[in-house]
Amino acid sequence: MIINFKGAKTYIGTGGKSLDNTKKTLCFLHGSGQNHLSFIQQARFFAYKGYSVIAPDMPGHGFSDGNPCKSIKENADWISDLLVKLKLKNVVVIGHSQGCLVALELNRILKSTLEALIFVAGSNEIPVNKFLLDLSKENPQKASQMMVTWGHGIDGDMSINKWPGHSHYGEGNNIMSMNKSTALRYDLHSCDDYSDGIDAAKNIKVPALAVLAKNDQMTPLKSGLKFVELIKNCETHTLDCGHFLPSERPMELNSIINSFLLKLK
Amino acid sequence: MSENYKFDTLSLHAGHIPDKETGSRAVPIYQTTSYVFNSTEEAASLYNMEVGGHLYTRISNPTVAALEQRLAALEGGASALACSSGMAAMHLVISAICSSGDHIVASSKMYGANINLLQHTMPRFGVNTDFVNPNDPEAIKKAIKPNTKLVFGEVIGNPGLDIMDVPEIAKICNSKNIPLVLDATFNTPYLMQPFKHGANIIVHSLTKWLGGHGIAIGGAVVNGGNFNWGDKDKFPTISGPHFALGGISFWEEFGPSALIAKIRAEGMYNFGPSLSPTNAFHLMQGIETLPLRMKKHIENTHSILDFLVKHEMVEWVKHPDLDTHPDHEVAKRILPKGSGSIVAFGIKGGREAGKAFIESVQLASHLANVGDAKTLLIHPGSTTHSHLSSEAMKEGGLTDDMIRLSVGLEDINDIKKDFERGFKAVKKLNK
Numbered sequence: 162m163i164i165n166f167k168g169a170k171t172y173i174g175t176g177g178k179s180l181d182n183t184k185k186t187l188c189f190l191h192g193s194g195q196n197h198l199s200f201i202q203q204a205r206f207f208a209y210k211g212y213s214v215i216a217p218d219m220p221g222h223g224f225s226d227g228n229p230c231k232s233i234k235e236n237a238d239w240i241s242d243l244l245v246k247l248k249l250k251n252v253v254v255i256g257h258s259q260g261c262l263v264a265l266e267l268n269r270i271l272k273s274t275l276e277a278l279i280f281v282a283g284s285n286e287i288p289v290n291k292f293l294l295d296l297s298k299e300n301p302q303k304a305s306q307m308m309v310t311w312g313h314g315i316d317g318d319m320s321i322n323k324w325p326g327h328s329h330y331g332e333g334n335n336i337m338s339m340n341k342s343t344a345l346r347y348d349l350h351s352c353d354d355y356s357d358g359i360d361a362a363k364n365i366k367v368p369a370l371a372v373l374a375k376n377d378q379m380t381p382l383k384s385g386l387k388f389v390e391l392i393k394n395c396e397t398h399t400l401d402c403g404h405f406l407p408s409e410r411p412m413e414l415n416s417i418i419n420s421f422l423l424k425l426k
Numbered sequence: 427m428s429e430n431y432k433f434d435t436l437s438l439h440a441g442h443i444p445d446k447e448t449g450s451r452a453v454p455i456y457q458t459t460s461y462v463f464n465s466t467e468e469a470a471s472l473y474n475m476e477v478g479g480h481l482y483t484r485i486s487n488p489t490v491a492a493l494e495q496r497l498a499a500l501e502g503g504a505s506a507l508a509c510s511s512g513m514a515a516m517h518l519v520i521s522a523i524c525s526s527g528d529h530i531v532a533s534s535k536m537y538g539a540n541i542n543l544l545q546h547t548m549p550r551f552g553v554n555t556d557f558v559n560p561n562d563p564e565a566i567k568k569a570i571k572p573n574t575k576l577v578f579g580e581v582i583g584n585p586g587l588d589i590m591d592v593p594e595i596a597k598i599c600n601s602k603n604i605p606l607v608l609d610a611t612f613n614t615p616y617l618m619q620p621f622k623h624g625a626n627i628i629v630h631s632l633t634k635w636l637g638g639h640g641i642a643i644g645g646a647v648v649n650g651g652n653f654n655w656g657d658k659d660k661f662p663t664i665s666g667p668h669f670a671l672g673g674i675s676f677w678e679e680f681g682p683s684a685l686i687a688k689i690r691a692e693g694m695y696n697f698g699p700s701l702s703p704t705n706a707f708h709l710m711q712g713i714e715t716l717p718l719r720m721k722k723h724i725e726n727t728h729s730i731l732d733f734l735v736k737h738e739m740v741e742w743v744k745h746p747d748l749d750t751h752p753d754h755e756v757a758k759r760i761l762p763k764g765s766g767s768i769v770a771f772g773i774k775g776g777r778e779a780g781k782a783f784i785e786s787v788q789l790a791s792h793l794a795n796v797g798d799a800k801t802l803l804i805h806p807g808s809t810t811h812s813h814l815s816s817e818a819m820k821e822g823g824l825t826d827d828m829i830r831l832s833v834g835l836e837d838i839n840d841i842k843k844d845f846e847r848g849f850k851a852v853k854k855l856n857k
């Protein structure tokens with residue numbers, strides 16, 4: 162759906178169902194240079210399971226206008242305000258990559274609204290190498306292509322896809338090129354600059370789930386495993402794939418999330 | 427990981443990794459119509475396109491999917507869909523995008539069935555086409571109307587071998603927000619990858635060089651994922667509500683793969699031109715050697731061009747790699763590896779000479795196909811167009827002395843010897 166939010170056209174994926182704010186809401190937060198299409202196979206799946214789903218395109222991403230946020234905190238404030246505007250309560254926040262850092266900040270600012278946190282291919286920190294930071298300014302398209310190739314496990318190279326006929330690389334590159342040309346740069350800098358993750362992770366009081374990827378070259382498994390140690394009682398799973406876990410292992414991921422959600426009150 | 431495998435490697439591997447249970451190195455033929463659901467929920471999730479997977483072979487099949495993913499990788503596209511023939515692929519694209527009242531701009535020099543579909547069949551459904559010269563970008567620009575929904579042409583035209591200036595035409599389409607749909611059958615991704623030149627959608631007849639052995643009919647739509655379908659008024663079938671899935675917008679739900687999602691949900695579901703798993707296997711087997719074959723096709727073509735140009739019995743020779751071809755410069759620019767292995771030539775002595783030549787050669791096969799590993803010939807004047815006068819043939823851009831040659835992979839000296847046999851028969855006739 163499209164709404165006017167903070168003076169800008171804002172797109173919110175709802176998984177093909179209309180939003181019902183009386184239900185439990187799953188809020189999917191995309192990663193750097195991505196948009197709601199990172200969660201094609203999660204948004205529709207959980208919307209059809211009866212959850213209320215929002216997968217917003219952050220400002221300057223996907224179908225949303227506006228200027229990309231310049232820090233993780235700014236991203237979190239934007240989401241927090243959006244939840245208020247949409248009158249959503251009982252929210253489970255599901256972040257992928259950068260979305261996990263935003264989720265950590267949301268844990269600090271959302272009070273009773275937040276029911277649980279799910280981290281997909283996440284960590285408490287996402288340092289970005291200088292080469293990629295520079296390239297995202299000089300040639301964002303090239304930087305996107307490099308992320309798409311690094312980001313996928315062997316399924317990317319071999320054009321293996323659970324969705325018949327789809328190519329992770331071809332689709333991934335085009336999803337990233339839908340965004341404003343500044344989006345990737347601001348996102349990567351936001352990740353690189355974020356340093357409050359350890360405290361934020363230790364502060365988590367709601368139930369938490371982490372699904373990590375064995376061959377993650379963007380947020381390495383080692384970093385993810387250290388991260389989950391900081392969280393009290395974080396249910397953790399590791400899948401055999403690359404960073405783009407939502408499209409590489411959709412069924413496994415959905416099944417883990419589904420079981421976790423069923424355990425919540 | 428992240429090896430970014432090259433074309434030759436992808437031709438062999440893309441779309442398949444041996445499974446852990448059987449270790450089958452070759453892509454298995456999943457000769458099945460349907461797939462057991464683990465639960466009612468799983469069944470529902472497949473029907474609702476919540477997640478990817480197989481539910482019925484008319485819509486998708488694991489062997490066919492391996493072929494589709496190989497094609498997507500070779501073309502650098504977002505997604506692909508394989509179907510029963512090249513013609514089915516073309517119709518799937520047109521019916522997914524156009525509705526009654528819409529308009530198409532198409533090349534005037536294309537394969538007969540492509541022309542027929544647009545000129546005679548689609549108007550019955552309210553979709554009209556203006557045909558323009560494919561090598562005249564300005565004419566294409568002028569023909570675009572407010573209700574034009576796509577521009578269509580063949581990169582290398584069949585049988586006239588006109589070359590479209592793809593980057594120029596793509597610029598025009600892009601500025602008018604209209605998808606450029608190209609039939610890339612004659613070039614295959616080995617000779618040229620249209621998405622790199624700005625095209626948006628590719629249709630293939632896999633029957634030809636991609637399959638390469640004349641054993642299976644098949645087609646494919648490859649979707650670049652690089653077109654913005656967001657204009658709901660202009661492209662309501664892609665970005666407007668879809669009747670059968672709760673009114674969703676394919677563009678919003680599936681983004682770069684919206685077109686393929688639409689074709690699967692509507693074209694495959696409601697018209698059903700599915701490719702058999704066994705044919706998908708045969709076609710994939712062909713693709714494994716595509717780079718090797720195309721290289722040899724081009725080598726042999728250049729050798730036979732040389733032979734024909736110098737031959738006393740040959741009136742004229744047409745191929746874009748010859749500097750006498752009107753599109754030679756465009757061909758050099760966009761098809762630097764060569765412009766395919768179809769050659770047209772005129773034989774001294776007209777219609778009767780063509781007939782005598784065809785009937786005397788032994789190695790080259792006289793038949794109505796192109797892109798086989800074997801050398802193929804046809805003389806339109808005494809076969810497909812025998813009912814037409816010389817004048818009527820000229821109007822269609824053909825002459826009655828014309829032979830269409832699809833150069834194969836034989837030892838080229840054997841083919842030359844075979845042609846000498848044909849020329850000898852013509853000489854006898856001329857005496």
Ligand SMILES: Cc1ncc(COP(=O)(O)O)c(C=O)c1O
Pocket residue numbers: 511512513514537539540580584609611612630631632633634643644645796
């Ligand atoms: C350029 C071109 N496109 C499409 C087709 C149709 O392909 P099929 O026979 O696979 O339907 C052909 C067949 O000759 C062709 O030459």
